[in-house]
Amino acid sequence: MKKYPLGEFEEVVLLTVGVLYDEAYGVLIKDELEKRLERTVSVGALQSALIRMEKKGYLESRFGEKTNERGGKRKRYFYITAYGKKALEHSRQVRNNLWNDIPGVAFDFQ
Secondary structure, eight states: OOSSOOOHHHHHHHHHHHHHGGGOBHHHHHHHHHHHHTSOOOHHHHHHHHHHHHHHTSEEEEEEEEOGGGTTOEEEEEEEOHHHHHHHHHHHHHHHHHHHHSOGGGGOOO
């Protein structure tokens, strides 16, 4: 079993939560992901990833205040945990090691 199981989509969601910091809630996360990935992100896939990562301990969430603009519904804000940061650092290190180990000739195209 992987030390920090983190899928590719989970990784970009986790990074996006970090980018948004105190403003990381569903709609803003979705908008930021779509802007950066230049593709559509389904609400269901995003919600599933957020819940999954909260269960893994990579994220925590809290509810904001009720607002009239949302019909009294509260926004759920997400935050990266220390364990989530370690998962991102591990993922980054694995990727960097792979990039560094590619022989220069591997990208010499005719």
